[in-house]
Amino acid sequence: MKKLLTVLCMAACLFGLTITSFAAEETEDVKSSESYTTYGSTFDSLVQQLVSYSEEELDTMLTTTTSETDKQLIEQWLAVKDEIGVYVGVLECEVEEGESELIVTMKFDFTEHDLTMIYTEGSESANISFERDMTKMEILKKAGLNTLIGMGTTFIILIFISLLISTFSFIPKLFSEKKKETTEIVAEKKAELPTETLEEELTDDLELVAVITAAIAAAEGTSTEGVVIRSIKRADNAKWKRA
Numbered sequence: 001m002k003k004l005l006t007v008l009c010m011a012a013c014l015f016g017l018t019i020t021s022f023a024a025e026e027t028e029d030v031k032s033s034e035s036y037t038t039y040g041s042t043f044d045s046l047v048q049q050l051v052s053y054s055e056e057e058l059d060t061m062l063t064t065t066t067s068e069t070d071k072q073l074i075e076q077w078l079a080v081k082d083e084i085g086v087y088v089g090v091l092e093c094e095v096e097e098g099e100s101e102l103i104v105t106m107k108f109d110f111t112e113h114d115l116t117m118i119y120t121e122g123s124e125s126a127n128i129s130f131e132r133d134m135t136k137m138e139i140l141k142k143a144g145l146n147t148l149i150g151m152g153t154t155f156i157i158l159i160f161i162s163l164l165i166s167t168f169s170f171i172p173k174l175f176s177e178k179k180k181e182t183t184e185i186v187a188e189k190k191a192e193l194p195t196e197t198l199e200e201e202l203t204d205d206l207e208l209v210a211v212i213t214a215a216i217a218a219a220e221g222t223s224t225e226g227v228v229i230r231s232i233k234r235a236d237n238a239k240w241k242r243a
Contacts, residue, residue: 030090039104040093043117047108050077051087069126076130083132085112
């Protein structure tokens with residue numbers, strides 16, 4: 001036998017009062033079903049008892065109880081009670097019974113929002129959770145918001161990628177300008193280095209200076225004391241060939 005007695009003991013310890021009768025308009029086929037008779041009626045009574053308590057009474061029970069299961073149940077109910085409205089009746093009751101697990105899913109009709117209760121019982125623990133059902137308008141709003149966020153994010157990423165790609169056209173220009181400047185500087189240095197080096201090497205050659213000085217003095221018929229060579233430059237070969 002399943003641990004249905006656990007739920008009954010939990011409800012008795014938690015509430016300790018007689019279940020209040022509600023004039024609920026419940027569907028007859030749900031009430032007469034085997035799943036409702038076996039399990040659903042117990043949870044229906046539990047929900048009606050929760051509805052009968054005020055928020056102050058629930059807060060008091062939450063602070064005084066020592067059962068973690070009871071605390072979880074009250075916290076779950078407090079999270080949804082202000083949004084569902086007035087209790088009307090039971091809409092659905094489904095039971096999935098396996099070898100080691102029992103799942104009872106019930107949908108309750110309230111004036112503002114339907115409420116879904118899921119009871120899960122395993123070999124070592126039992127748990128009840130409540131979830132407020134969304135209306136069709138809320139579902140459409142949520143779907144529209146998700147679509148808007150998704151499309152907006154996609155467009156932002158596409159714009160960013162487009163801007164990033166547009167900057168690629170400037171990168172080759174920057175590299176080409178730097179390369180051109182570097183080539184010009186290297187060419188200028190290469191053009192200057194041979195002449196200066198040649199002039200320095202020739203000027204430092206004392207023997208060559210003495211020979212040239214003696215030749216000039218002999219050609220002019222003067223002594224070498226009157227001839228001063230300040231620099232020596234290589235003449236263009238073409239001029240020597242024309243001479």
